[in-house]
Amino acid sequence: MQSTAAVSVSASAITSGSGARSEAARRPGGLRVCGLRREALACSSLRISQAPARLAVARAAAAAATNGAVAGSGGFDYDLVIIGAGVGGHGAALHAVEEGLKTAIIEGDVVGGTCVNRGCVPSKALLAVSGRMRELHDEHHMKSMGLQVSSTGYDRQAVADHANNLASKIRSNLTNSMKSLGVDILTGVGTIVGKQRVRYGKVGFPDKEITARNIIIATGSTPFVPKGIEIDGKTVFTSDHALKLESVPDWIAIVGSGYIGLEFSDVYTALGSEVTFVEALDQLMPGFDPEIAKLAQRVLINPRKIDYHTGVFASKITPAKDGKPVLIELIDAKTKEHKETLEVDAALIATGRAPFTKGLGLENINVVTQRGFVPVDERMRVMDADGNVVPNLFCIGDANGKLMLAHAASAQGISVVEQISGRDHILNHLSIPAACFTHPEISMVGLTEPQAREKADKEGFEISVVKTSFKANTKALAENEGDGIAKLIYRPDTGEILGVHILGLHAADLIHEASNAIALGTRLQDIKFAVHAHPTLSEVLDELFKAAKLQPREERGSKPSQPPQPLLKALSFITALLSSSIRDRQR
Ligand SMILES: Cc1cc2nc3c(=O)[nH]c(=O)nc-3n(C[C@H](O)[C@H](O)[C@H](O)COP(=O)(O)OP(=O)(O)OC[C@H]3O[C@@H](n4cnc5c(N)ncnc54)[C@H](O)[C@@H]3O)c2cc1C
Numbered sequence: 370m371q372s373t374a375a376v377s378v379s380a381s382a383i384t385s386g387s388g389a390r391s392e393a394a395r396r397p398g399g400l401r402v403c404g405l406r407r408e409a410l411a412c413s414s415l416r417i418s419q420a421p422a423r424l425a426v427a428r429a430a431a432a433a434a435t436n437g438a439v440a441g442s443g444g445f446d447y448d449l450v451i452i453g454a455g456v457g458g459h460g461a462a463l464h465a466v467e468e469g470l471k472t473a474i475i476e477g478d479v480v481g482g483t484c485v486n487r488g489c490v491p492s493k494a495l496l497a498v499s500g501r502m503r504e505l506h507d508e509h510h511m512k513s514m515g516l517q518v519s520s521t522g523y524d525r526q527a528v529a530d531h532a533n534n535l536a537s538k539i540r541s542n543l544t545n546s547m548k549s550l551g552v553d554i555l556t557g558v559g560t561i562v563g564k565q566r567v568r569y570g571k572v573g574f575p576d577k578e579i580t581a582r583n584i585i586i587a588t589g590s591t592p593f594v595p596k597g598i599e600i601d602g603k604t605v606f607t608s609d610h611a612l613k614l615e616s617v618p619d620w621i622a623i624v625g626s627g628y629i630g631l632e633f634s635d636v637y638t639a640l641g642s643e644v645t646f647v648e649a650l651d652q653l654m655p656g657f658d659p660e661i662a663k664l665a666q667r668v669l670i671n672p673r674k675i676d677y678h679t680g681v682f683a684s685k686i687t688p689a690k691d692g693k694p695v696l697i698e699l700i701d702a703k704t705k706e707h708k709e710t711l712e713v714d715a716a717l718i719a720t721g722r723a724p725f726t727k728g729l730g731l732e733n734i735n736v737v738t739q740r741g742f743v744p745v746d747e748r749m750r751v752m753d754a755d756g757n758v759v760p761n762l763f764c765i766g767d768a769n770g771k772l773m774l775a776h777a778a779s780a781q782g783i784s785v786v787e788q789i790s791g792r793d794h795i796l797n798h799l800s801i802p803a804a805c806f807t808h809p810e811i812s813m814v815g816l817t818e819p820q821a822r823e824k825a826d827k828e829g830f831e832i833s834v835v836k837t838s839f840k841a842n843t844k845a846l847a848e849n850e851g852d853g854i855a856k857l858i859y860r861p862d863t864g865e866i867l868g869v870h871i872l873g874l875h876a877a878d879l880i881h882e883a884s885n886a887i888a889l890g891t892r893l894q895d896i897k898f899a900v901h902a903h904p905t906l907s908e909v910l911d912e913l914f915k916a917a918k919l920q921p922r923e924e925r926g927s928k929p930s931q932p933p934q935p936l937l938k939a940l941s942f943i944t945a946l947l948s949s950s951i952r953d954r955q956r
């Protein structure tokens with residue numbers, strides 16, 4: 370039991386879990402890449418002493434990619450300026466300094482952005498508490514393992530402090546990792562004032578100007594609040610307020626059953642609230658694979674104190690005032706007719722996020738946003754109003770709206786730095802996993818079944834689907850956590866993995882075997898022979914891959930698997946090295 374999480378318990382025997390460890394990933398060149406997941410401590414141990422040898426090569430390659438001028442020269446103040454120090458900007462900055470690029474990051478608020486201060490980090494601290502509370506409250510679960518819990522309770526302020534302290538810790542780790550590597554952290558709001566020129570300073574009065582060979586916009590997003598909803602921050606609020614856990618309402622309506630809604634329903638119900646979901650679409654969790662959403666409803670919604678209204682919009686929400694409760698007017702999502710008015714203690718608005726791109730000065734460079742999102746191509750290069758690439762300007766993370774996840778933002782940033790370092794790179798977004806950290810967790814990568822069927826119909830191939838259950842897994846049963854399935858959608862003719870969806874214990878960790886397989890182009894005919902330790906939850910995926918029925922070898926598509934990314938990277942590194950040494954000899 371972590372002492373910082375304020376759950377008070379008295380149990381006859383409880384085994385404590387260990388904390389997560391972050392680790393720097395190794396790259397072919399021998400340097401570690403510090404990205405989002407390496408945010409905690411590993412970045413400070415990055416071996417920068419190895420950098421100089423590659424630095425010259427990287428600079429030469431970057432120069433080649435940007436019309437011949439050597440990076441750091443040519444009159445620019447910086448090789449790279451990043452606007453926004455969230456996880457996307459941080460991932461890009463660390464990779465840039467590793468590549469030898471002189472880098473600055475401009476932040477208008479606090480380092481860490483949404484994920485660290487108002488998103489992933491504090492929410493996962495609250496979910497860690499809710500997971501333990503849920504387990505300790507589950508008398509049947511405890512008894513079946515021979516445990517007795519005589520009483521449970523929590524101290525709301527201490528739980529809130531746990532989340533806040535974690536955010537502060539990660540924020541300072543992020544800041545220190547950039548400082549120690551020589552990233553210039555510039556304070557103020559950044560505005561693009563012309564090609565390769567950024568001004569920054571106080572809002573409306575940006576008084577300092579810098580130039581950069583390349584600029585990355587990484588300005589993120591803020592909560593989207595539909596018209597008619599009045600936020601008072603006390604009884605009607607967004608995740609920004611909810612994460613402070615200033616209260617635990619007896620009855621809370623959660624508007625929107627996406628990631629935020631679902632995770633907060635897990636927190637609130639574990640802490641004793643009753644929840645009512647209001648969802649505009651016809652089913653809860655509409656973003657998930659429908660079969661997984663259905664099972665999630667059986668596991669995460671129905672047994673808990675949760676009811677729901679689907680197919681309705683919350684058209685008007687009035688905060689509690691003068692002894693009156695929060696009023697929520699529901700209208701039919703299709704006919705727009707008034708359906709009913711809910712009276713609740715509080716309402717959490719979890720209806721998506723809006724890009725934070727106002728005031729960026731995009732009009733100065735002929736860029737028009739689309740619903741606020743910065744238009745980009747598959748290389749994150751910003752497109753102008755005429756559909757042309759704006760040279761030396763990129764946009765990553767929530768601000769481009771491609772995939773609003775922390776690790777996606779960071780991966781896009783690393784991909785951009787690869788390009789400006791002279792190595793072409795396109796990130797395969799279908800290989801990026803996502804997870805919802807409920808108890809149990811849900812995770813996914815690639816296509817949902819309906820998406821895969823649509824693609825198959827269009828492109829004229831067959832798909833197959835197999836499933837395995839956590840109920841048949843020894844480790845899950847030892848933990849008494851047999852609720853859950855894993856689902857694989859694949860092409861029987863080629864063995865290509867199209868999508869994997871998991872609901873069950875530690876699903877968020879399990880998904881990486883599938884996402885790495887997709888990223889590296891590994892086919893089922895190969896991965897099904899990989900060996901998994903016994904007894905582990907990973908065997909759920911082992912079973913899944915083995916269950917896939919492929920066409921006989923001679924009938925299978927002959928298209929070779931995509932070469933692994935590390936191999937591609939190593940090849941492009943060698944090419945860059947050779948071409949820079951040839952150029953050196955010609956000078
Ligand atoms: C409650 C919640 C939970 C979440 N949980 C998860 C999770 O578990 N896993 C996950 O992958 N994702 C999660 N997300 C999503 C994740 O937080 C975002 O996808 C991620 O933060 C996006 O990163 P970013 O770098 O694009 O933007 P942000 O993190 O939003 O950072 C943008 C930064 O830019 C700064 N900025 C904006 N404009 C300017 C300007 N003009 N000049 C200077 N600075 C500027 C902002 O102040 C901010 O610091 C969660 C989100 C929320 C709200």
Ligand SMILES: NC(=O)c1ccc[n+]([C@@H]2O[C@H](COP(=O)([O-])OP(=O)(O)OC[C@H]3O[C@@H](n4cnc5c(N)ncnc54)[C@H](O)[C@@H]3O)[C@@H](O)[C@H]2O)c1
Pocket residue numbers: 595624625626627628629630632647648649650654655656681682683684719720721722772773774803804805806
């Ligand atoms: N674990 C994670 O990775 C994690 C956790 C939290 C947030 N996030 C990210 O943050 C982003 C925002 O999350 P979110 O849950 O707010 O958005 P979301 O897009 O996941 O879900 C929003 C839901 O609100 C519904 N909705 C919209 N307007 C409505 C209205 N007026 N009345 C009723 N329902 C309405 C939508 O149909 C949808 O189901 C997501 O894109 C997600 O990627 C990720």
